[in-house]
Amino acid sequence: MTQPQPQPGILDIQLYVGGKSSVQGVRDILKLSSNENPNGPPASAQQALAEAASTLHRYPSSDHSGLRAALAELHGLEAQRIxxxxxxxxxxxxxxxxxxxxxxEVIHTEHGFLMYRLYAMAAGARLVCVPEAERHVDVEAILSAITPRTGMIFIANPGNPTGTKISDEDLAELIAKTPKTVVIVLDGAYADYVEGWDGGARFVEAHDNVVMLRTLSKMYGLGGLRVGWGYGPQHIIDVLNRVRGPFNISAPALAAGEAAVRDHDFVIQHRAQNNAARAYLAEELAALGVASDPSDANFLxxxxxxxxxxxxCDDHLQSLGILVRRVGSYGLPECLRITVPDMAGCARVLQAVRSFLEKTP
Ligand SMILES: Cc1ncc(COP(=O)(O)O)c(C=O)c1O
Incomplete structure (x- = not known):
């Protein structure tokens, strides 16, 4: 060998390709390719970010106590387990x-979020892909894939890119029948769009092997700042803190994140706006003959x-400056994932899809 070699599995990783953000020669872009909040970041977070500018010479908090306290207060959780x-x-x-x-063995589902696979491969683990039932996570299929070597199960609920959600009854069954040594990760990146739902926190409270993940990238409009959080049993959180770098989140991101979490009105308004626009877009697409599963997220x-x-259709939309996501890499080549825009954006998408179908019925 003439050069250093990475650990086994690393070279099998396909690079993650994010949503498109521009088209050459097209000015008026409607970016619906990364499930971002169409309203942008909350004003409260922008202000906190600007205020953080004068203290950039300081290292950030390493325990994230302000952000964890805000999250614990909002969701009724124990701050030390965030x-x-x-x-x-x-x-x-x-x-x-x-x-x-x-x-x-790391179990993920057929159309599950790609990062589960990438990080499991980076750790050298064996991937076990479980089929979904018509784009819905299938608990029975997951249970029958468990072996003595299973270490982790990843489920996004609602799923990305499907948008479908499984019930708490299904989750309860999965957790009850899974060996207690297996870590079950409930990824609630889109849980904020489900009014009145705790994203699976109740299962974390009741079990020693369940972890919930959440993010400020979607509902909270802060994808560019990179802030996510998890809630788990103390023994797992203690382990994760050992592999976490002390300054993994920048001071401006912590300040803006905490301000956003405390901005309850922003979330209430955006959730209502998203869910109304989503229903409208789904109904009008169906009227054009383009079906979608009922979505609990901010995309269809x-x-x-x-x-x-x-x-x-994607080519046609791109020519009009509308950027959506092809999802062939998720095993759904006949689908396009469309982030729900505001009502004006919905009208633009519908007009574009209509003109495509008229052109090529
Ligand atoms: C299901 C799911 N989990 C996790 C993430 C990661 O989000 P972030 O790293 O921005 O918090 C995403 C982002 O698209 C997602 O769709």
Whole structure:
């Protein structure tokens, strides 16, 4: 060998490709490719960010106590069992680093979020892909994939890119029938869009092997700042804190994140706006013959007749400056994932899809 070699598994990782943000020659872009908040970041967070500018010479808090206190207060959780990460992505990586590894099987679902696979591979673990039932997580299929080597199970609920949610009854069954040595990760990146739901926190309270992940990247409009958080049993949080760097979140991100979490009106308004626009977009797309599953998130998974039709529609949308997400890498080549925009954006998307279908019925 003539050069250093990475650990086994690393070179099998396919680079993650984020949502498109520009099209050459098109000015008026409507970016619906990364499930971002169409209203932008809360004004409260922008102000906190500006105020943080004068203390940039200081290292950030290493225990994130202000942000954890705000999250604990809002969600009725124990602050010492919250961990914050540079996006929830970082927490997925900590979990894999700590609980996966060579010979450990990590279960993810057919259309599950890609980062579970990437970080499990980076840890050298074995991936076990479980089929979904028509784009819904299938608890029975997960249970039948568990072996003595299973170390972790990742479920996004609601799922990305499906938008579908499984019930608390299904989660309760999964948790009850899974060996207590397996870490079950309930990824609630989109849980904020489900009014009155705790994202699975009740299961964390009741079990020693369940972790909930959340993010400020979606509902809270702070994807660019990279703030996520997790809630788990104390013994798991203590482990994750050992692999976490002391300054993994910058001071401006902590300040803006805490301000956003305390901005309850922002969330209430945006949730109502998203859920109304989502219902409208789904209904009008269906009227055009483009079906989608009921979504509990801030996006719809639009299903076309074929991969060719989905890609042709995407090309047409791009030519009009509307950027959505192809999801072939999630095993859904005949679908396009569309972030829910505001009502004016919905009208623009619908007009574009209508003109595409008229052109190529
Ligand atoms: C299901 C799911 N989990 C986690 C994440 C990661 O979010 P972030 O790292 O921005 O917190 C995303 C982002 O798209 C997601 O869709």
């Amino acid at each position: 961990i914050c990460g540079c996006g929830s992505d970082e927490l997925i990586s900590f979990l894999c680093q700590a609980y996966a590894g060579p010979e450990v 998974l639009a299903r076309f007749a074929s991969q060719e039709q989905a890609e042709a």
